[in-house]
Amino acid sequence: MKQATPPEPSQMQPVQANNSVISAQHLTKKFGAETAVQDVSFDVFGSSIFGFIGPSGSGKTTTVRLLTGVYTPTEGQVTVLNCSPAKFSQSDRARLGYMPQLFVLYPNLTVWENLNFAASLYGMGLFRRKRLKEVLTFVELYEHRSKLARNISGGMLRRLSLATTLVHDPELLFLDEPTAGIDPVLRHKFWDHFRELKSQGRTIFITTQYVSEADNCDLVGVQNQGKLLLVDTPQGIRHHAYGGDMVDFSTTEPFDFQAEAKLRLLSFVRDKTVRTGFNSMRIIVDEASTATPELMEWAQQQNIQVQAVEEYRPSFEDVFVELVRPEVSHA
């Protein structure tokens, strides 16, 4: 998408890939006796998408508000674009885009007027109609631009909210559940756009309840009950959830128990194996890429006719449940 208004020059360092754009160190936020976020530390690098996943009430929105300066941390430190959010100048703020979890614009204004308001809020120049049209077209709301916000659906409100966040083409975006209530086709389009923004050098901090969306992120933080369980790449998170990679191993003949016991004794196979049928089982291995040829070799030695050996990528829903389960049972 073409940039309508270049971001204001900032006193801060320009964002570069591999530079830490957001740095949270031991962030804790308490509301009275209740702890919403506890000892959270992570870094977000320039030109990347950082996904923040977790169940409802896990502290995702509180974390976003701590990063944007809406909240002040009870403990810990946060720097965004090398500056404390509490000390942001106007030009610093102009480099940010923030999409809150709920629609917070004006129901008595039209779609166009709401977007125009947001554009003015960021000081965009008077010749901005083209940019407004571009953004509205992207979120598929241009045809609905004359409708009052109170008369459009919840999904359309989310799209309008995203449009108001993108309209000034910010360098760093904080998107709090931008795809909630959006149909899968449009959600896919949104992610395509986020990746395009990333390729243009933008940095995106995104929270979502759709854990499957974590696959679109460069780094994923998994948050539960206010604590950050881990930060890793999507693949790393899967690996961590199951203690290794998963490989589906199937044979032409039924697999007997003696062979299964021998298989478990292999050095690259983890303790956990699951039978998925008479002829098949799912095996957790250290590395799927190296384990696959070794499994083929082992089967040949054991005169077992192999039907297929392939890596299994569990859905992120399953990964998330696996990760959160010990926390829940512990709680």
Add this chain to the structure above:
Amino acid sequence: MRNFFRGIIRASSFFRKEIFEILRQPRLVATLIVGPFLILFIFGIGYRAEGRTLRTLLVVQSDSPIAAQDIQQSGETMGAQLTYAGATGNQAEALDQLQRGQVDLVIVEPGKITSTLQNNQQAVFTLYHHEIDPVRVSYITYLGWLFAGEVNQQVLRSFVAQGQTDAVDVQTSLQAAHQNVSAVRLAVQSGDEALAKQKQQGLAGNVDVVSTAVGASLLLLDSVQQTQVTSGGNTNQVRSVLADLRQNTQQLSDSPGSSDERLARLDKIDQDLTDLEGQLAEFQSIDPSIIVSPFRSETKSVANVQPSISDFFAPAVLALLLQHLAVTFAALSIVRERNVGTMELFRVSPLSAAEALFGKYISYLLFGGAIAAILAVLLVFALHVPMLGNWGYFALVIAAILFTSLGIGFVISIVSQTDSQAVQYSMIVLLASVFFSGFILSLDMLWEPVRVISWLLPTTYGTLLLRDIALSGSDPNWALLGGLIAIGLVLMLISWRLMRRLIASSQ
């Protein structure tokens, strides 16, 4: 410079937003224009500058020296305030009718009037009513005072009328006195001392009768004349004529002197009698009501216009309405942003408190100004409220009222947590304005320390300034206008600081 223009753009976002939001509520706009216009219009055609008519029952005493008719007449002369509902001798029954609401007022005539007066005390008419409204109670008290005055005048009129009737007998005595003077003169000229002495005694008797009879009546007239002392009135005329008359008549008997002296004295007596006749004729020709109530008052204004009641209230209604409009819109403005959640967006955005407030001030000033312009045109050209002053000054005062009222509204809005809280605070400001701004009660009727509240309200300034401009045609009182704007500036500063804290502060 670039940042300045960006600031202007940010402020303008609120200007457009607020105006669009208001215009999306056409009923609200129509109500703001038509409502006050209709109120003033209906008030103008419905207001009657008359006191309430009270159905009045008289309780008369059986031994009363005052005729019930006279009392009734006294009530009737007071105009439409009292309607005569009858007379009764039974006070308990009259009070019972009052309790049942069949009559509004019971006037009880005092008993034993003669003995009360002889004891050098005033007799008291008692007025019974069942009002609880302090204003109406004051009205009835005032009515009672007027009623007693009317009865007193009725008594005096009867007394004067009786004096005028009696004056006919005095005229007879005066004519007899004239005849005796002529007879004495003839006797003196002819040297008939015995006849002269006899007629002198007759003259002395006539003078005694005249002195006694004329005194009461003519001295009343004389008292009236005495009140004109400052305008050179003939004071003590009757009194001195009577004194001369008695003295000359007495000297005519006691030390007659020479014939010439006696004739000269007789001429003087004759002249005094003629004067008295003239005075008496004058007394008889004057209406007893004039003698009893010789004075009345008339009021004439030197103001440029005599506004009707609705004209007089029009500037106050306009000031109050604009204040309430501005306070309410501003009071809901920021608290609504907070409740909707946009404040969170503002905190993250480059928007400053000054830009947000500036945008809101401008939008509401323009909207309020447009409403004020339409209302002012309707008032002047449809309701014919006088507009004697300068429209420019009028607009300046309107802008000052709106500016200061918006300050009150924004402070309310920032300290309120909910819409209903903001509305409640706005209503308190409205209520305070109704009672303390001089809208209903004159500021002079308020205890001075309480007037501090009055001088904090834009309506107080607005009412005085708009009345001066529209109804008196004068320039605005610059001290008042300066005070109003100064309060507005202080409120703007306070709201800016509060808004800054609201936007900047993290939780």
